Amino acid sequence: xxxxxxxxxxLASAVLMAATAAGCSDNRSGxxxxxxxxxxxxxxGRQVDVPAAPSKSPTATVSxxxxxxxxxxxxxxxxTLYVFDKDPKNKSNCxxxxxxxxxxxxxxxxxAGSGVKSNLLKTTTRGDGKxxxxxxxxxxxxxxxxxxxxxxxxxxxxxxxxKWYVISPEGKQITTKPTSNTGNGY
Numbered sequence: 001x002x003x004x005x006x007x008x009x010x011l012a013s014a015v016l017m018a019a020t021a022a023g024c025s026d027n028r029s030g031x032x033x034x035x036x037x038x039x040x041x042x043x044x045g046r047q048v049d050v051p052a053a054p055s056k057s058p059t060a061t062v063s064x065x066x067x068x069x070x071x072x073x074x075x076x077x078x079x080t081l082y083v084f085d086k087d088p089k090n091k092s093n094c095x096x097x098x099x100x101x102x103x104x105x106x107x108x109x110x111x112a113g114s115g116v117k118s119n120l121l122k123t124t125t126r127g128d129g130k131x132x133x134x135x136x137x138x139x140x141x142x143x144x145x146x147x148x149x150x151x152x153x154x155x156x157x158x159x160x161x162x163k164w165y166v167i168s169p170e171g172k173q174i175t176t177k178p179t180s181n182t183g184n185g186y
Contacts, residue, residue: 059076059107059109059110059111060075060076060105060106060107060110060111060133061075061076061110061111061112061113062074062075062076062081062105062110062111062112062113062116062121062133062135062140063075063076063113063114063115063116064113064114064115064116064169065078065150067080067150067152068150068152068155068178068179069152069155069166069174069176069178069179070168070174070176070179071115071168071169072152072166072167072168072169072174073116073135073140073166073167073168073169074149075105075142076113077149078149078150079142079146079149079151080142080143080146080150080151080152080154080155080166081105081135081140081141081142081166081167082102082140082141082142082143082154082155082164082165082166082167083135083138083139083140083141083164083165083166083167083173084102084139084141084160084162084164085162085163085164085165085173086160086161086162087138087139089137089138090122090124090134090137090139091124091139092104092124092126092127092132092139093161094139094141094160095126095127095128097160098159098160100144101143101144101159101160102141102142102143102144102154102159102160102164103141103142103144104126104130104132104133104139104140104141105132105133105140105141105142106130106131106132106133107123107131107133108123108131109123110123110133115169116135116169117169117170117171120135120136120171121133121134121135122134122135124139135167135171136167136170136171136172137171138167138171138173140167141164143157143164152166154166155174156175
């Protein structure tokens, strides 16, 4: 009987060690661990700092393309970039529901692509602390109804208290009618 007790104790000890090791591993599948607001992991009531996973989004590259409204700015995927008439220079007035419909172009160090004046490309800090890309002092946004490169469904839309416009390589709102080139230029 005594032999079985020792074997059972050894087996229980091995199972407990294995469970402890599994609980301490960096398994992000959700088994007993949850990230908190600061990016740390709560594991068994202990705060464990774990570096955030690297961003899957590439660095924001702003480029110039020719399209329905002439030459305008686009992101790295060719999606049209817009400015909000309600924004003062180097500031965003688009948050919450507005930012869901008009997602801000976010990046700490954007890249100037083809045709972009790098001295006009900067960032500003949003109310939520994130860095938003600006061009000539205008905060840049995408429009959630633009589905493919070259779409300009947000042009001259009046939403969230002001109009939205595509922006030129000179850093000015394009408020004119579509050019005779109705192709998307992509």
